[in-house]
Amino acid sequence: MVSGVLAIPFDLALIGAFAAALVLNSLATDLPSVEALAEVKFEEPLRIYTANGSLMAEFGVQRRRAVEYEQVPPLLIDAFVSAEDSRFFEHRGIDVIGLARAAVSVARSGEATQGGSTITMQVVRNFLLTREKTIRRKLTEILLAWKLEATLTKEQILSLYLNKIFFGHRAYGVAAAAEFYYQRSLDELTIAEMAMLAGLPKAPSANNPLANPERAIERRDYILERMHAFGYIDDTDFLLASTAPLSAERYAPAIEFRADYLAEMARREVIERYGKEDAYSLGLKVYTTVDESLQQAADAALRQGLRDYNRRHGYHGPEARIADIGAKRPAELDELLAAYPDVPGLPAGVVISADADEAEVYVGGGETRRLRLGQVKWARPFKTENWRGAAPKRVTDAVAVGDLIRLRQDDEQWVLAQVPKVGGALVALAPADGAIRALSGGYAFRWSKFNRATDTKRQPGSTFKPFVYAAALGKGYTPASLVKDERFEMPSRNGVWRPKNADGKFMGPIRIRVALSKSRNLAAVNLMDRMSVDHARAFIQSFGFAPESMPPDMSMALGSGAVSPLELARGFASFANGGYRIEPYLIARIEDVHGNPLFEAQPLRACMDCWIESDTDDAVVLPDGASDDPRAPLAIDPRIAYNMDSMLKDVIREGTATRARRLERPDIAGKTGTTNESRDSWFAGYQPELVAVAWVGRDDNTPLGRGEWGGTAALGIWIDFMEEALQGVPVAQIKRPEGMVPVRISLRSGQKTSSERNSRIEYIRDEYQLMTLGPDPVEYSAPVARRRTAPRMLDELF
Numbered sequence: 134m135v136s137g138v139l140a141i142p143f144d145l146a147l148i149g150a151f152a153a154a155l156v157l158n159s160l161a162t163d164l165p166s167v168e169a170l171a172e173v174k175f176e177e178p179l180r181i182y183t184a185n186g187s188l189m190a191e192f193g194v195q196r197r198r199a200v201e202y203e204q205v206p207p208l209l210i211d212a213f214v215s216a217e218d219s220r221f222f223e224h225r226g227i228d229v230i231g232l233a234r235a236a237v238s239v240a241r242s243g244e245a246t247q248g249g250s251t252i253t254m255q256v257v258r259n260f261l262l263t264r265e266k267t268i269r270r271k272l273t274e275i276l277l278a279w280k281l282e283a284t285l286t287k288e289q290i291l292s293l294y295l296n297k298i299f300f301g302h303r304a305y306g307v308a309a310a311a312e313f314y315y316q317r318s319l320d321e322l323t324i325a326e327m328a329m330l331a332g333l334p335k336a337p338s339a340n341n342p343l344a345n346p347e348r349a350i351e352r353r354d355y356i357l358e359r360m361h362a363f364g365y366i367d368d369t370d371f372l373l374a375s376t377a378p379l380s381a382e383r384y385a386p387a388i389e390f391r392a393d394y395l396a397e398m399a400r401r402e403v404i405e406r407y408g409k410e411d412a413y414s415l416g417l418k419v420y421t422t423v424d425e426s427l428q429q430a431a432d433a434a435l436r437q438g439l440r441d442y443n444r445r446h447g448y449h450g451p452e453a454r455i456a457d458i459g460a461k462r463p464a465e466l467d468e469l470l471a472a473y474p475d476v477p478g479l480p481a482g483v484v485i486s487a488d489a490d491e492a493e494v495y496v497g498g499g500e501t502r503r504l505r506l507g508q509v510k511w512a513r514p515f516k517t518e519n520w521r522g523a524a525p526k527r528v529t530d531a532v533a534v535g536d537l538i539r540l541r542q543d544d545e546q547w548v549l550a551q552v553p554k555v556g557g558a559l560v561a562l563a564p565a566d567g568a569i570r571a572l573s574g575g576y577a578f579r580w581s582k583f584n585r586a587t588d589t590k591r592q593p594g595s596t597f598k599p600f601v602y603a604a605a606l607g608k609g610y611t612p613a614s615l616v617k618d619e620r621f622e623m624p625s626r627n628g629v630w631r632p633k634n635a636d637g638k639f640m641g642p643i644r645i646r647v648a649l650s651k652s653r654n655l656a657a658v659n660l661m662d663r664m665s666v667d668h669a670r671a672f673i674q675s676f677g678f679a680p681e682s683m684p685p686d687m688s689m690a691l692g693s694g695a696v697s698p699l700e701l702a703r704g705f706a707s708f709a710n711g712g713y714r715i716e717p718y719l720i721a722r723i724e725d726v727h728g729n730p731l732f733e734a735q736p737l738r739a740c741m742d743c744w745i746e747s748d749t750d751d752a753v754v755l756p757d758g759a760s761d762d763p764r765a766p767l768a769i770d771p772r773i774a775y776n777m778d779s780m781l782k783d784v785i786r787e788g789t790a791t792r793a794r795r796l797e798r799p800d801i802a803g804k805t806g807t808t809n810e811s812r813d814s815w816f817a818g819y820q821p822e823l824v825a826v827a828w829v830g831r832d833d834n835t836p837l838g839r840g841e842w843g844g845t846a847a848l849g850i851w852i853d854f855m856e857e858a859l860q861g862v863p864v865a866q867i868k869r870p871e872g873m874v875p876v877r878i879s880l881r882s883g884q885k886t887s888s889e890r891n892s893r894i895e896y897i898r899d900e901y902q903l904m905t906l907g908p909d910p911v912e913y914s915a916p917v918a919r920r921r922t923a924p925r926m927l928d929e930l931f
Contacts, residue, residue, distance in 0.1 A: 177416025183423045187389035190396035193413040198308040202292040212331035215359040218252040226253040226278035253278045301337035313384040325377035328356040342381035393578030416726030422568035430857035431571035438850035439553035447515030451536035458535045479539040489527040508548040518838030558585035561825040564706035566736040567715035590695040596806030596815040597692030604672035606773045610907035612646040613883040617659040650788030661690035676704040702826040709819035711744030712774035713765040737765035746866035771870040800865045805843030810836040814846040821865040827851040882913035
């Protein structure tokens with residue numbers, strides 16, 4: 134009887150053991166591989182640098198930085214062991230004592246107040262298993278912990294833990310956490326900071342020193358007590374660390390130089406090259422061609438030019454109006470101001486009081502600025518692009534309580550300002566190889582991320598004429614050839630196309646040189662008609678312009694296509710470098726996180742030694758990668774480039790861009806451009822070291838207003854930029870290509886002459902020296918003197 138009674142629990146035990154064996158056998162066959170854990174996935178942000186080596190931007194979501202076990206300070210290891218697994222170096226993956234203590238705690242309190250998981254079990258659970266709370270998952274965790282201990286050393290397991298565990302705020306691994314919270318390397322951490330980091334893996338959100346400082350300090354002090362109890366730190370260390378103030382700060386990239394439009398361009402290119410996941414995680418270091426001094430000059434010139442335009446056309450009013458401003462506390466106003474974009478040089482403020490003589494503007498942080506009449510006097514209200522209201526006679530004519538406005542520091546005082554309502558762009562590149570030296574895609578990236586230097590496609594207007602005239606030279610015309618500046622009309626889909634000159638007048642037969650410098654529309658159209666649209670389109674594509682950017686009709690002569698400022702700069706580079714077609718590029722090289730090269734730009738280069746006279750006969754030693762090889766292809770005959778350079782210099786000397794003469798540079802050249810109703814204002818110009826294109830226009834393509842020609846808005850920006858950019862740059866002397874001969878031509882007829890009166894020397898390609906008027910000559914006829922039939926007084930009266 135007794136034996137039968139005893140047999141029942143024995144049988145049950147056998148059945149239980151058998152069932153457990155079956156479960157364990159089943160689990161063992163389904164266990165994931167622990168070998169996969171040995172690989173620590175490295176993730177570091179993408180970093181973009183200027184050519185000078187300053188950090189421009191950092192992109193990336195997660196941060197992972199692997200360190201070798203030997204690189205982790207012993208005291209930091211002690212902190213983690215004290216916090217998570219005090220017998221880590223003694224057990225074989227499972228701490229029986231810890232599990233028993235956790236079980237007793239659950240039995241007493243009814244909830245898990247103490248953890249029983251070892252560091253090994255945490256590695257297994259976090260990186261190989263799901264977060265479900267089931268017996269099967271727990272048994273799997275135990276089996277994998279044993280397997281991991283049998284596969285790896287203690288040091289390897291702890292290294293995995295320290296490199297992979299999550300520390301909050303997208304930081305994975307202790308090295309990434311040290312940089313995020315303290316901006317330090319591991320060997321620079323204090324004992325208090327080590328304990329703080331050791332307290333994060335248990336509850337990265339709850340124990341976070343940024344989100345919950347009180348809870349974080351409590352957890353830190355608990356770990357310090359355990360480190361002290363285990364003998365890792367002495368009494369003095371414990372006292373200093375446990376009384377140390379909270380020192381954690383949110384990581385922010387140490388941006389050393391702001392060029393956000395360019396940084397975004399580089400980011401997109403890297404993603405195209407490597408894919409989004411690798412671009413944001415491999416720790417790539419991208420060095421661009423951006424010159425910091427030129428970029429600063431570009432930003433300053435563009436912003437000043439757009440502000441000047443705004444002043445010419447009036448104040449658009451506040452960005453917003455805030456109700457019940459008097460009832461809001463400073464903290465509320467700070468929060469309100471923080472919601473508006475941070476625009477460089479134009480801080481936001483809200484008017485908190487105003488009368489006829491003065492307004493008080495709250496700018497945040499408890500600070501205010503005062504505006505008097507002289508500081509708002511410019512703000513005549515905008516009515517239309519051609520009409521402004523009256524100038525303010527009282528401060529309250531310009532601002533009112535509750536207005537959300539912008540301010541700008543002008544000399545020693547703050548003045549009322551606004552973010553310009555007009556768009557603009559400035560791009561500068563090296564004509565030798567296409568390196569983008571500076572680029573501003575708008576007033577401020579944080580205000581508008583649309584990059585007008587690369588992504589806007591607008592009609593280039595008269596800035597396109599140089600390519601039309603280059604096509605004419607390519608067909609056998611010369612700078613001395615005559616063109617007809619006279620009435621032109623032809624059938625079109627809308628009836629009859631009748632282009633006009635800007636002044637509505639005609640100059641008759643004029644030389645190509647004059648027609649370009651004076652930007653005569655009808656001369657360009659008549660010339661296009663003579664050489665054919667097909668020839669012009671085919672020839673101009675050699676500059677790099679896409680066929681779709683040039684309409685297949687006569688309007689192309691007046692720049693009716695669509696190009697970006699960067700595309701136009703590439704085209705003008707061929708005039709600046711002696712005829713070579715270069716390709717703009719921004720990324721000079723890419724390195725991995727260890728500094729190993731992954732990519733090196735090898736741009737095709739123009740032969741600048743063939744084009745520019747050197748001041749010395751000494752051999753020139755070029756840096757690596759700066760030779761003229763590999764040679765860029767020729768877009769045009771260097772002799773055509775020489776003629777075009779000479780004529781484009783005339784645009785500044787005596788044409789539509791004479792304002793640029795204040796630079797006092799005989800080596801600058803360029804072309805103004807204005808489209809119908811002044812919707813676009815352009816200036817494209819260069820010095821042989823640098824090509825720069827400035828554009829001003831509205832994003833919605835509405836008119837800019839009266840007087841906003843290429844020689845007004847855009848040229849002013851270009852001059853301001855080049856004045857800074859060319860500081861210290863010696864005047865360049867152009868070499869005349871072989872195969873050109875000097876021919877004295879008549880300023881009126883363009884024909885060869887021996888008379889020095891009303892003539893000039895024109896350098897002609899030798900095969901055309903006897904055909905200065907080109908393949909389809911326009912005959913010159915001297916104006917007939919009218920016979921005077923009335924007294925001079927009548928002419929003067931009427």
